[in-house]
Amino acid sequence: xxxxxxxxxxxxxxxxxxxxxxxxxxxxxxxxxxxxxxxxxxxxxxxxxxxxxxxxxxxxxxxxxxxxxxxxxxxxxxxxxxxxxxxxxxxxxxxxxxxxxxxxxxxxxxxxxxxxxxxxxxxxxxxxxxxxxxxxxxxxxxxxxxxxxxxxxxxxxxxxxxxxxxxxxxxxxxxxxxxxxxxxxxxxxxxxxxxxxxxxxxxxxxxxxxxxxxxxxxxxxxxxxxxxxxxxxxxxxxxxxxxxxxxxxxxxxxxxxxxxxxxxxxxxxxxxxxxxxxxxxxxxxxxxxxxxxxxxxxxxxxxxxxxxxxxxxxxxxxxxxxxxxxxxxxxxxxxxxxxxxxxxxxxxxxxxxxxxxxxxxxxxxxxxxxxxxxxxxxxxxxxxxxxxxxxxxxxxxxxxxxxxxxxxxxxxxxxxxxxxxxxxxxxxxxxxxxxxxx
Ligand code: KE4
Numbered sequence: 001x002x003x004x005x006x007x008x009x010x011x012x013x014x015x016x017x018x019x020x021x022x023x024x025x026x027x028x029x030x031x032x033x034x035x036x037x038x039x040x041x042x043x044x045x046x047x048x049x050x051x052x053x054x055x056x057x058x059x060x061x062x063x064x065x066x067x068x069x070x071x072x073x074x075x076x077x078x079x080x081x082x083x084x085x086x087x088x089x090x091x092x093x094x095x096x097x098x099x100x101x102x103x104x105x106x107x108x109x110x111x112x113x114x115x116x117x118x119x120x121x122x123x124x125x126x127x128x129x130x131x132x133x134x135x136x137x138x139x140x141x142x143x144x145x146x147x148x149x150x151x152x153x154x155x156x157x158x159x160x161x162x163x164x165x166x167x168x169x170x171x172x173x174x175x176x177x178x179x180x181x182x183x184x185x186x187x188x189x190x191x192x193x194x195x196x197x198x199x200x201x202x203x204x205x206x207x208x209x210x211x212x213x214x215x216x217x218x219x220x221x222x223x224x225x226x227x228x229x230x231x232x233x234x235x236x237x238x239x240x241x242x243x244x245x246x247x248x249x250x251x252x253x254x255x256x257x258x259x260x261x262x263x264x265x266x267x268x269x270x271x272x273x274x275x276x277x278x279x280x281x282x283x284x285x286x287x288x289x290x291x292x293x294x295x296x297x298x299x300x301x302x303x304x305x306x307x308x309x310x311x312x313x314x315x316x317x318x319x320x321x322x323x324x325x326x327x328x329x330x331x332x333x334x335x336x337x338x339x340x341x342x343x344x345x346x347x348x349x350x351x352x353x354x355x356x357x358x359x360x361x362x363x364x365x366x367x368x369x370x371x372x373x374x375x376x377x378x379x380x381x382x383x384x385x386x387x388x389x390x391x392x393x394x395x396x397x398x399x400x401x402x403x404x405x406x407x408x409x410x411x412x413x414x415x416x417x418x419x420x421x422x423x424x425x426x427x428x429x430x431x432x433x434x435x436x437x438x
Contacts (some may be wrong), residue, residue, distance in 0.1 A: 003392055007051040011039040027063075027161040032380065032400040033387040043070025045410035048396055056396035057415045059405035064213075064245055064270040067329070067358065068319055069410020075274050078315045079308060089306045096310040103317050104272065104280065107252050108243075110262045114282035115291055116305035120244035120269035121149025123279035124207065126291075126299045127265045128153055131205035131238035133297045134287045141195060141206045141237075143186040145215030145372030145402075148207055148242050148267075152177040159214030159372070163402045186212060186371045187220065189227040200235035205265075207240040210255035213404035214245070215375040216361035217354040225259050232264075238287065244269035244279065245404065248317065250357025251326050271320075274312030277303070325409060329358040332416060333407045336360065339420035347427035349382075349434075358407040361398075362386070364430075375402060385430050386423075393422030 015022035023029045023037060030037045038050040046069055048058040061067065068075065101114045117123050128140060128151075140153055147160035155162060155170045156178055162170060169178065182203070184191040196203065206228055212218045232239040241263035246255040248271040256263055265283035272278055282288060290297045303309075319325065337353045337360050344351040350366030363369045364382035383401035390397050395418070398405050 003054050004052050005036070005038060005050070005054070008039045009036055011051060012036045025161065027400060027403065030399045032402075033384045035388060035391070035399075037399075038391075038396075045069045045071070046408060046412065046415050054394070056391070056394050057411070057419055058396045059407065059419075060396060060398055061406045061408055062275055064249065064359075064404075064406055065273060065275045065316075067249065067271050067406070067408050068274075068316055069408045072274075072316075072319070072410075074319060075312050075315045078311050082308060082311050086307065088308060089303065091302065094305070094307045094310070096307050096314060097305040100272065100310045100314045100317070103314065103321070104268065104282070107248070107317070107321075108254060108256065108266055108268075108282075110256060110264075110284070111266050111282035112285040113288035113291075114280050115288070115299065116310070117279040117281065117299070117301050118277045118303055118306075119149065119279045120242075120267065121151055121279070122301065123244065123267040123269055123281040124148040124154060124240070124242055125151040127240050127267050127281040127283075128205060128207065129299065130281075130287060130290050130297045131240060131265060133290050134238060135204045135236065137202055137204035137237075139180050139182060139199065139203045141182045141184060141192070141203055143208055143212070143372075144183050145186060145218070145375060146207075146209045146212050146242070147214035148209070149244075153181055154207065156181045157183045157372070159212065159402055161400075163215060163400075185373065186215075186218060187224050188371070189224055189231075192228065192231055196231050196235050196237075200231075200237070203235065203237045205238040205240050206232050207242055209242045209245065210259060210261070211246050211250070211356045211359075213356075213359055213361075215372050215402050216363055216369060216378070217356055217359055217404050218369055218371060218375065219354060219356060220259070221370065225261050229261050229263075238264045240265045240267065242267045245359065246357070247271060248320055249359055249406070250330075252321065255356075271316060272313040273309045274314075274316035276306070276309035276312045278309045278313060319409075326357070329407060329409060332411050333358045333360055335413075336407060336416050336419060339416065340423050343420055343424040344427050346424065347431045349427045349431050351427075352378075359404040360407070361401075361404055363401065382430050382434070385433060386426050389426035389429055390419075390422050393418075393425065395419050395422050
């Protein structure tokens with residue numbers, strides 16, 4: 001295998017001089033996996049190449065957006081054409097913004113009006129603001145281990161990078177914000193009912209990743225999401241589905257289609273930008289009509305609806321709308337998940353493979369992972385070794401136990417077979433390592 005990461009190390013040392021932690025988003029620093037980050041020079045299809053010339057099968061996909069794979073010819077061609085014929089953006093309405101809003105509305109009928117922003121964080125932050133305006137209430141209920149971006153109201157017992165670097169509730173968040181954010185355990189309706197019976201009239205919104213990916217992938221237990229819908233309706237609170245990760249990831253209409261739940265507001269991101277900066281929030285007309293300039297709730301953005309991001313997103317969704325795409329994505333994911341389960345069983349290694357659509361997480365634990373606490377019980381040392389071993393075998397996984405891996409339409413059967421073969425080796429090494437420690 002003989003991989004060297006020397007050039008990445010040099011670039012990382014240089015980056016550290018100018019950028020906090022050498023990266024522009026914490027999870028990219030590889031803190032949880034005992035390795036300096038790799039500097040990437042290109043991607044093509046299911047593959048990444050780093051500055052040292054190493055090639056990897058990529059399961060991060062820019063953290064979800066690249067469901068078609070890297071450098072899809074239709075996405076690149078459409079961007080090249082727009083740049084050549086139109087430019088980079090105008091700070092004025094363009095037709096492509098309406099086209100993307102229309103296709104989103106077709107896939108997510110609950111999103112009667114859609115506003116584009118530049119990130120998932122902006123989407124959830126804006127959705128909270130309009131929910132507070134609509135209800136005249138202040139408190140928000142979220143779930144431990146769910147991550148909704150880095151704005152103050154929701155950076156409380158958050159998942160994703162906050163969990164990875166161990167500050168699930170970040171310094172710098174004013175106590176007043178934290179006081180207005182209530183957290184419950186995901187999948188625990190009893191807790192939610194208890195909170196609402198105490199202060200239901202003060203709660204503006206419940207925000208939830210319907211299928212969390214930011215503590216690793218965790219599935220909602222039967223009745224949980226339905227219960228949230230019933231309780232929020234009973235108390236007049238806004239139900240916000242954060243589908244930044246699940247939107248267009250698992251099926252054409254997102255988790256709300258799979259579970260047949262109509263949220264009041266939905267947040268999207270990642271895939272709808274085809275790899276360019278994007279976010280969106282939208283929902284019931286009577287709520288979204290509060291958003292400026294239609295209504296008094298102010299929200300704005302210089303590059304919101306940027307036509308390049310809209311173009312990449314539109315082409316990506318057009319490809320996803322083609323017959324058979326989700327069958328292929330989900331079949332690939334189930335093949336991979338089953339292969340990993342069998343490899344771990346052969347090695348005598350207890351793992352939990354949680355998957356939803358084309359996102360999955362291999363938890364190093366023998367107990368089912370159904371919420372934040374059970375996710376935290378996973379063996380992060382084992383995950384660190386897994387990550388490093390897979391990297392040496394040419395497989396680029398999410399650099400944290402508390403993240404999702406993503407399968408794309410570009411992953412071939414050979415990619416999946418090679419990944420499973422690499423995991424067989426890695427699991428044996430981990431088992432031997434654990435055995436030697438006893
Ligand atoms: P962004 O602001 O990073 O575009 O989106 C925030 C966000 C909101 N909601 C959900 C469900 C999300 O998963 C995210 C962002 N996801 C992480 C990956 N776990 C982005 C990776 C990163 O932070 O670098």
